[in-house]
Amino acid sequence: MPRLINFKMTIETGDKGNDGPVKFSINNHQVPLEEVTGGCGAGETVEGGFHVNSFAHSMTLIGPEEGDWEIKSLKVDYFCENTEPYSVTFGPVTLDDKTEVNVWRDPPLPTFDV
Template identity: 60%
Template sequence: MPKLNRFKIKIETGDAGMEGPVRFCINSHQVPLEDCVGSTAAGQTFEGGFEVRSFAHSLTLVGPEKGNWNIKRVQVDFEPDAIAPYSVTLGEVVLDETTELNIWKDPPQPTFDV
């Protein structure tokens, strides 16, 4: 598991948006995203990020405090220490006040020709 310097997230909301700050949880600590643009309203796109500079044992997107948040697509761009940046894309999910989406994915394994 590499040290995570920073991550950026792009969220495309479906037919049910949410109000309030977009929060994530890293290693059991819940914090709001920074450098936010866009909206989490229905049919809108939101982008944000966070400078972590730590090891991500767990990293989740937190659901809204009230109601449902229908998410069509999530793209996470990871900027780890000592290895190349990488991205992951996640499909549709519905979050509520009791659910979180695991957005941490290990970096791809190196490939080489033999």
């Protein structure tokens, strides 16, 4: 498991949005996204990231404190130590005050041409 240096998250909201703030959880520590641009209201797109500089065992996007959050798509760009940068795109998911969605994926296995 490589060290996660930082990541950037782009979240496209569907019909039901919220006022934020957008929080994520890394290794069970809840933290708000940093350098946030845009919004997470209905039809809006929000971007943010975090300088982690640690080993990620788990990473989730936390649901809003109130109401539903319909996420249309969610893209995470990961920048890990000694690993090619990689992106993971997730499909639609709805979050609420009792849910969080897993957004961590290990880096793709290294490949070589034969």
